[in-house]
Amino acid sequence: LRNGYPEVIYCEGKTKEQIAGIMEKLLEKNSNILGTRLNEESYEYLKERFKDLEYHSMSRVMTLKVKEIEIKGKGEIAVVTAGTSDMYVAEEAAITAEFLGNKVIRIYDAGVAGIHRLLSKQDELRRCRVVIAVAGMEGALPSVLGGLVEVPVIAVPTSVGYGANFGGLSALLTMLNSCASGISVVNIDNGFGAGYLASTINRL
Amino acid sequence: LRNGYPEVIYCEGKTKEQIAGIMEKLLEKNSNILGTRLNEESYEYLKERFKDLEYHSMSRVMTLKVKEIEIKGKGEIAVVTAGTSDMYVAEEAAITAEFLGNKVIRIYDAGVAGIHRLLSKQDELRRCRVVIAVAGMEGALPSVLGGLVEVPVIAVPTSVGYGANFGGLSALLTMLNSCASGISVVNIDNGFGAGYLASTINRL
Amino acid sequence: LRNGYPEVIYCEGKTKEQIAGIMEKLLEKNSNILGTRLNEESYEYLKERFKDLEYHSMSRVMTLKVKEIEIKGKGEIAVVTAGTSDMYVAEEAAITAEFLGNKVIRIYDAGVAGIHRLLSKQDELRRCRVVIAVAGMEGALPSVLGGLVEVPVIAVPTSVGYGANFGGLSALLTMLNSCASGISVVNIDNGFGAGYLASTINRL
Amino acid sequence: LRNGYPEVIYCEGKTKEQIAGIMEKLLEKNSNILGTRLNEESYEYLKERFKDLEYHSMSRVMTLKVKEIEIKGKGEIAVVTAGTSDMYVAEEAAITAEFLGNKVIRIYDAGVAGIHRLLSKQDELRRCRVVIAVAGMEGALPSVLGGLVEVPVIAVPTSVGYGANFGGLSALLTMLNSCASGISVVNIDNGFGAGYLASTINRL
Amino acid sequence: LRNGYPEVIYCEGKTKEQIAGIMEKLLEKNSNILGTRLNEESYEYLKERFKDLEYHSMSRVMTLKVKEIEIKGKGEIAVVTAGTSDMYVAEEAAITAEFLGNKVIRIYDAGVAGIHRLLSKQDELRRCRVVIAVAGMEGALPSVLGGLVEVPVIAVPTSVGYGANFGGLSALLTMLNSCASGISVVNIDNGFGAGYLASTINRL
Amino acid sequence: LRNGYPEVIYCEGKTKEQIAGIMEKLLEKNSNILGTRLNEESYEYLKERFKDLEYHSMSRVMTLKVKEIEIKGKGEIAVVTAGTSDMYVAEEAAITAEFLGNKVIRIYDAGVAGIHRLLSKQDELRRCRVVIAVAGMEGALPSVLGGLVEVPVIAVPTSVGYGANFGGLSALLTMLNSCASGISVVNIDNGFGAGYLASTINRL
Amino acid sequence: LRNGYPEVIYCEGKTKEQIAGIMEKLLEKNSNILGTRLNEESYEYLKERFKDLEYHSMSRVMTLKVKEIEIKGKGEIAVVTAGTSDMYVAEEAAITAEFLGNKVIRIYDAGVAGIHRLLSKQDELRRCRVVIAVAGMEGALPSVLGGLVEVPVIAVPTSVGYGANFGGLSALLTMLNSCASGISVVNIDNGFGAGYLASTINRL
Amino acid sequence: LRNGYPEVIYCEGKTKEQIAGIMEKLLEKNSNILGTRLNEESYEYLKERFKDLEYHSMSRVMTLKVKEIEIKGKGEIAVVTAGTSDMYVAEEAAITAEFLGNKVIRIYDAGVAGIHRLLSKQDELRRCRVVIAVAGMEGALPSVLGGLVEVPVIAVPTSVGYGANFGGLSALLTMLNSCASGISVVNIDNGFGAGYLASTINRL
C-alpha cells in the first residue's frame, strides 16, 4: 500500500486473487478503497465479491466506499487536458483527488494549438488552488498554464502519440524544461500521483 | 521576466551589460531582485554598479534588496540534501525561497546510505509545510522522505556523479519513478524552480 | 550451459524439444537440473517426460533433482524485495541459490518508501553472509541496505514500473550510481545471475 | 558549397586559410558570400583580406556583398523567439533570409509562459508568408504559433537550457510531436537551414 | 480537430462511437471529412452509418466528400518513397494533399541504393512546387532529392526497418542532419503532417 | 563518511580546505585515511599540512597511514585490465583493496583481442579469491574471465574509448549482459567501489 | 531489387500476393530467388504456386532454384555463433552465402564464456577466407575471433537477450568498439547483409 | 600491440614517454611503425628522438619507416568523403592503408547532396577492389556508393556535425541501416580500423 491516509491498491501486476485478499484486509479496518490500473478481467472477478464496487473503465480505476468521503481539501483542483486522448490519465487524477476529499473541475481538450479555448477558461482556472495539467505529444500545456495562474501546476506527461514521442518521453522532457515557474512533474501516465499530490497540497 | 511577485533574472547566457540593463529597469519599479546562475566575472562588474548587491558563490545566486522581505509563507520549508556536493543546488533553492518570503530549515548530507542520520531529523522535518529533497547519483532521498512526511516533497535531481550518472539522468529517473506518494520533480540542478514552487505552495 | 558445477538451462528461445534433448544428456551424467525462463507450455510438455520435475510458476523456474542437494554455502543468503511485484525475480534468485546448496531468507515488500518495515528486519539481515536486493521503479533499496549491512549486496533491478521506468533502466541506473559501498549490480530481471553469484560468494 | 543560388560557406571545422581560399574563388564569379559559424579569430584574419566584410558576432555570420541584394521573396518572413537567449540562432536565420532577398520581421522574447506578449503580435504575424519559430528549453512556441497562423511554420530547436534539456533534445522532440499542423522542423541550432527554407518557400 | 480549413479527425485512440459523433457534428456544417489512422474495425462500423465513406486500407485513411474538392494548390506536389514498404505513409500524405485540393505525383520505390531510378525522374520532380520525401531505414532519400530540386523538400521518416533502426530514429536523425538545403522534417510516420504542410505551401 | 571500517573521502567536488577539514577530524579518531579522485592542486595543498601523505597520480588516490594496515582479507585479489589505458581505474581498485587489508595481484594489458596472454595467466588467476576485471571499449574481458575462474568476478567498465563508446556505455552494457556467471558490475570508472566490494568479499 | 547478381526479396512488410507477383517477374528472367524474413503463412501460400520452393523455418528464408548454383567464392566462409539462440541469424547468413555460390563452415555455440571450445576450432577457422561472427547479449565473440584470425571478420549483433540488452544495442556497441582489428559490423539481426558481404569479399 | 603484420600504436591516453618506450622496443625488431591519434605535443617530443619520423597533422598519424613498404594489396582502395570536414578521418584510413602496403585513390567532398560529382567518379570507383566511405552528419554516402559498386564498402561515420548529430550517432545509425548491400560499418571516426580492414580484404 502507498503511505498515507486512505487505502490505495496499485493493481498492475497483481493477480485478481491477490487484490481480493488485500481488499478483504482493508475492509476489516473499515477503510474506503481506491484501486488503480485494474484490468477489466480482474474487475469482473472482484465485483462478484465486493458489492458497491465501482469501476471507471476509461481510467481503469476502481473505488469502494464503505463510508462517506469527507471534503478535506480547502479549495478546488483543476484537471486540464490538451487532448481527448489524454482523458484516461486525467480521470485517474480526478477520481483520485475526489476520493481523497477534494472538489475537482475538469477542463478537457484545451491544448495549446488552439490557445483561445484555454484562454476562455481563465476565470475557472484562477479560482482553483492547484492545477493538474495533462498532456501527451508535445506536452506544452503546463508551460502556458504556468504563465496564466499563480498556484502550483502539477504536470503529467502522457504516452499519447507516436514516432518521436518515444512512449511519452517528448512530453516528459518538455515539462521538465518548462520556462514557466511553479511547475513540477510526475511520471508519464501517473494520474494517481498527480491527484494524490494535488490533494496533499490542497489540505495545507 | 517571470510571472508573479518578485523579479528574477536567469543570468546564464546573458552578458554582464544585458544583466545590468535589466536590473536598472527593475530598480525603477523599486523591486527586489534575485539573479541565478551569475558567474564570478559578471558579479565583479555588477557590484561596482549596484551597491548592496550580495553574491552567494556556492549557488551563484545574487540578491539585491531595496526593501525588506516580508514573510508571506505560512510555515517552514525544509531543504534536505543527500551529500555535501549537492549543496550548490540546495542553496539556490533555499535562497530563492527565503527571498520570496519563507523561513527555511537546512538539513544537509543526510543521504540514504546512512539512513539513521536522516531518521534523527524526523521531528524537524515533520514541522515543515513543504520539503525540498536534493540528491545526485542514485537520487533515492525523496523516496525515503516521501515515506516519512505527509506534506508535498519537491525532488531536485543534481548532476553530481560520474559514469552511468549521465549528467543527472540517473537521479532524475529515480525520482520520477518514486514509489512514495506526494512527490514531484523539477529539472536537473533546478534549485530555483524548487524554491519558487515551494514558496507558491507555502503561500496557499 | 552456463559454466560451473550444477547444470543450468536458460530456456528462453529454445523449443521444448531442444530443452528435453539437453535434459536427457544431463541426466546421463546424473546431474541435478535447473531451468530458468521456462514457459508454461514447455513445462506441460516436459512434465510428461520427466517425472519429479517441479515448476515454480511465479519465477518460471523448473527444477529436477536426481540426488539430494548438499548445503555447501557457509552462511545464509537474504533475498529482499522492495515490492510484491518484484517477487518473480526474487524467487528466481532464491530458488537458484537454494538449488546451488544455500540457505535462503526471504524478506519481501520492504521498500524504502516505508523505511520502518526494512529497519525492523535488521537483525535477520545482519545474520546473513550475502544480501540480494531486488527492486524496480526507483530501485533505491540496495542503497539503504548497503548502509545497514557490512556484507556484499547484490543489486537486481527489475522491469517493474511504467513510463520513465523505460523497461528497468531507471532502477538499473539508480543501483549503478549507489553511494553506499559493497554493492554491485546484475542485469535487469537477472534473478538467476544474482542467486548464482551469491552462492559463489557464500562458498568462499 | 550548399546547392542553390547565392554562395554559402559553412565555416565550422575549416581553417581560416581554407575559408579565404574558398572566398577568393567565389569572388571570381562575382558572387555575394554568406558564411555561417565563423569564429572571431578567423574573422580577424579575413577582414584584413576582404574589405567590406561584415561580421554579426551574436550569430557568428559573415556577409560580403559585391552587388546589391535583390528582393526576390514575395512576402515577409517572421522570425520569432521564445527567449532572448535564442537570439543567436534567430539572427542566423534572419540574416540568411535577408541575404537571400527577403524582408524579415523580428519578434523576440515572446515565449509561451507569458502568452499575452505573443498574442499581442498576431497582426504582424498574420501579415507574413512564412514564420520561423525559434525556441530552446521546452520548445513550445511553434505549437502555439501553428494555431495562430495559416502559413508554414518552420520550427528551430535551440540548445539553450540545462539538465534534462540534453543539448536541445527536449525542444527538438517537442517540435516534432507538435499537435498543430503546418509545422516542420530543422536541426537543433540550425538557423541557416530555417532561413534558407523560408526563402525557398517565399519565392514560390 | 486540427486548425485550418477542411475537417480532419485523428482516429487513433478514439472509439468508433466517438468518431461517429464527431463526424455527425461536422456533417451539420456540410464539411468534407478526412480521418487518419482509422482501423479496419472502426471502418466497418462507420460505413454502415455514413454512405459514400471511402477507406484506403494501406494508409488507414478515410474520406467522406459531401461536396467536390476544389483545386486550390497552385502547382503539383511530388510524393517520393525510397521503398515499397514506405507506401503506407506516402499514401497518407498523398491522400491528405489531394483532399486539401492539390494535384499529386507519386514516385514510389526510388531509393538511393539504386540512384539511377531516381535520376530518371528528374523532369517530373522539377515540375513540382513541393516535394515530400518518405523513407525508412537509412532515410537518405531527402538529402539526394534536396540536391536535385530547388523547391521545399518535406522529409518524412518512417518506422520501416529493424534493429538499429530503433522505430524510425535512424531515418529521423539522418533527415535532421541533412547537408542539403531546403529540407525540413516532420514526425516519424507523419504522412498527414507532410501532406498538410505541402498543401499550405502550395497555396501560397 | 561511508559505513564500515577505514575512513574514505571522495574528493571530487570538495574544495581543498573542505578536504583538509575532514582529514583533521578523522585524524583525531586516529584513523587511516584514503582519498579518491583528488586533483594535483589539492594534493599540493594537503601535503604541506599532512606529512606522510602519499599520492598516486595515475589513479588520483591519496593515502595517509597513521598505523600499520593489518591484512584482514583471507586470500588474494586479482586486478586484471584489458588495456594499459585502463590502468588509472585498476590502480584505484588495487590501492583501495590494499588499503583495506588485502593482498593484490596485478595483471595488466591482457585484453581478449590477444586471448593467449590472458590464458597464460590462468594459474595466477585461479589462486585468487576474487577477481576484478577492468575494461573499456568493448568490455569483453569479464566474460572471458568469468569462464576461466570459479570465484566472484567484479566487472568495472571504464570510459576509455571514443565514438560509439559513449563515455563507457558500451563496456557497461557488455558487462551487464555477460553470459558467464558469477559476474556483477559497478559504475563506469568506479575502481574504488570494486576494490571495496572485493575486500568485503575477501573478509568473509 | 538489390544491385548485383542473384535476386533477393526482403519479404517483411510485403503481402503474400506482392511477393508472388515479384517472384513471377523474376522467374521470367530465369533467375534463382532468395527471400528473407518470410513468415510461415506467406510460405504456405507461396508453396502452392511455386513448386521446388524451399523454406528454412529457423531463419525464415525461402529459396527457389531454377538452375544450379555455381561456386564462385574462392575460399570458404565460416559462420560462428556465440549461443544456440543466435542460430536464426547465423542461418540467414549461411544460407545467403551458400545461395550466392560459397562454401560455408558452421561453428555454433562457441561463445567466449567457455573460451576453450572456440580455441579448439582454430584450425577450421584459419582455413577460411572470411569469418562471420554472430552474437547477442554481450557480443564479445568477434573481438576474440579478430585476435585469432588474419582474415576479415564480419560481426553480426543479434537481439537475443533481455534487460540492458535493449533489443541488441549492447551487442552492437560491443562490436563497434572492438579493440581487435579487421572487424566491421552490420545491423542487428542482419544475417543476410553479413552473408552477402562475405560473398562479395570471397569473390575478390 | 595488435595482431598481424606491421606495428601500430594507439597513442590516445598514453604519455609521450610511454610512446617512446614502445617505439624503441619495436625498432629493436626492425619494424616499421604507425602511430594514430598522436597529439602535437607528443610529436614534438618524439621527433627529437626518432629521426625520419613523419607526422600528418590533419589525421594526427605518425609514421616511421625503417624499411621500404612493400605493396601487398592486390588492387586499389578508394577512400571517399562526403565533405571536406571528414578528411581528418579519411586521411587516417588512407595513410593506414598505404602504410600496410596498398595503393589508395582519394575522392574527397563528393557528398550525396550534390550527387553528380559522385557520379562523375564512377570509373575510378569501379576500378577499385575495396571502397572506404567516410561521412558525418546524415551519413548517406555509403548507401549511394553501395549501389554504384560491386565490391565491399566499408562505411566510416564521423563525428562531424552538430545538434541532432549527437557526436556521430546520426551517421552511424544511417550506415547500419543502409538498404544497399555489401556494406559494413566501423566505429565513429575509426579511420584506422577502416584502413586496416580494407588492407586485410585487399590482400585476399
Ligand SMILES: Nc1ncnc2c1ncn2[C@@H]1O[C@H](COP(=O)(O)O)[C@@H](O)[C@H]1O
Ligand atoms: N536557475 C534557474 N533555472 C531555471 N529557470 C530559471 C532559473 N533562474 C531563473 N529562471 C527563470 O527563467 C526565466 C528565463 O527568462 P529570461 O530571463 O527572460 O531569459 C526567468 O524568468 C526565470 O523565471
Ligand SMILES: Nc1ncnc2c1ncn2[C@@H]1O[C@H](COP(=O)(O)O)[C@@H](O)[C@H]1O
Ligand atoms: N571513487 C569513488 N567512486 C564512488 N564512490 C566513492 C569514491 N570514493 C569514495 N566514494 C564514496 O562516496 C562517498 C561520498 O560521500 P561524501 O564523502 O560524504 O561526499 C564516500 O563516503 C565514499 O564511500
Ligand SMILES: Nc1ncnc2c1ncn2[C@@H]1O[C@H](COP(=O)(O)O)[C@@H](O)[C@H]1O
Ligand atoms: N534480411 C534482410 N535484412 C536487410 N536487408 C535485406 C534483407 N533481405 C533482403 N534485404 C535487402 O533489402 C532490400 C529491400 O528492398 P525491397 O525488396 O525493394 O523492399 C532488398 O533488395 C534486399 O537487398
Ligand SMILES: Nc1ncnc2c1ncn2[C@@H]1O[C@H](COP(=O)(O)O)[C@@H](O)[C@H]1O
Ligand atoms: N585510431 C584507432 N582507433 C581504434 N583502434 C586503434 C586506432 N589506432 C590503433 N588502434 C588499435 O588499438 C590498439 C590499442 O592497443 P594499445 O596500443 O595496447 O593500447 C592497437 O593495438 C591498435 O591496433
Ligand SMILES: [Mg+2]
Ligand atoms: Mg505560474
Ligand SMILES: [Mg+2]
Ligand atoms: Mg508522503
Ligand SMILES: [Mg+2]
Ligand atoms: Mg555496506
Ligand SMILES: [Mg+2]
Ligand atoms: Mg497553422
Ligand SMILES: [Mg+2]
Ligand atoms: Mg534543394
Ligand SMILES: [Mg+2]
Ligand atoms: Mg565463473
Ligand SMILES: [Mg+2]
Ligand atoms: Mg584479426
Ligand SMILES: [Mg+2]
Ligand atoms: Mg554494392
